[in-house]
Amino acid sequence: MTHIITSLCLRDSGCVEVCPVECIVPGTPQEKYPWFYIDPDTCIDCGACIPECPYNAIFVEDEVPDPYVAEGGEYISRVGLTGHYENTDHHGNPVVLETAKQLEAGEEVDLTEDIQPNYDYFDGGPGYE
Numbered sequence: 108m109t110h111i112i113t114s115l116c117l118r119d120s121g122c123v124e125v126c127p128v129e130c131i132v133p134g135t136p137q138e139k140y141p142w143f144y145i146d147p148d149t150c151i152d153c154g155a156c157i158p159e160c161p162y163n164a165i166f167v168e169d170e171v172p173d174p175y176v177a178e179g180g181e182y183i184s185r186v187g188l189t190g191h192y193e194n195t196d197h198h199g200n201p202v203v204l205e206t207a208k209q210l211e212a213g214e215e216v217d218l219t220e221d222i223q224p225n226y227d228y229f230d231g232g233p234g235y236e
C-alpha cells in the first residue's frame with residue numbers, strides 16, 4: 108500500500124514539506140509527468156500529506172475514486188490534455204500547465220488511471236535511482 112497523487116495535483120508543492128520520509132518529488136519533465144509523485148517503496152502511509160493538499164489530490168491507494176465526481180471548476184492535469192492553467196504554488200512561485208482541463212460540475216473522471224503512473228515514475232522512470 109502507498110499513498111497516490113492523482114491528476115488533481117496542480118504542483119502546489121505543499122505536501123513535500125510535511126512528508127517525514129521525503130518521498131514526494133515533482134515530476135520532470137513536467138509535460139510528460141505533470142504532477143508530483145510519491146515513491147511507493149518509501150512512503151510509510153502516515154497520511155500527513157493529505158490535509159496539506161489544497162486540491163485534495165492525494166489518496167490512500169485503495170481509496171482513489173472511480174469515478175471522481177467534479178464539484179465544478181477544479182482542474183486535472185494529464186498528458187494529452189491541452190488546456191491552460193496558471194497559478195502560484197505554496198512558495199509563491201509560478202505554476203503553468205499546458206496539459207490541463209477544467210472540470211464541469213458533475214463531470215466524472217476515473218482517477219484510478221493515475222495510480223500506475225506513480226509506480227512507473229519510480230520503476231525505471233525519471234524517479235528511478
Ligand code: SF4
Pocket residue numbers: 112115116117118119120121122123142143159160161162163164165
Ligand atoms: S500539495 Fe497537492 S497539488 Fe501540491 S504538489 Fe502535493 S499533491 Fe500536488
Ligand code: SF4
Pocket residue numbers: 110125126127128129130131145149150151152153154155156157
Ligand atoms: S503518506 Fe506520509 S510518507 Fe506517504 S507520501 Fe504522504 S506524507 Fe509521505
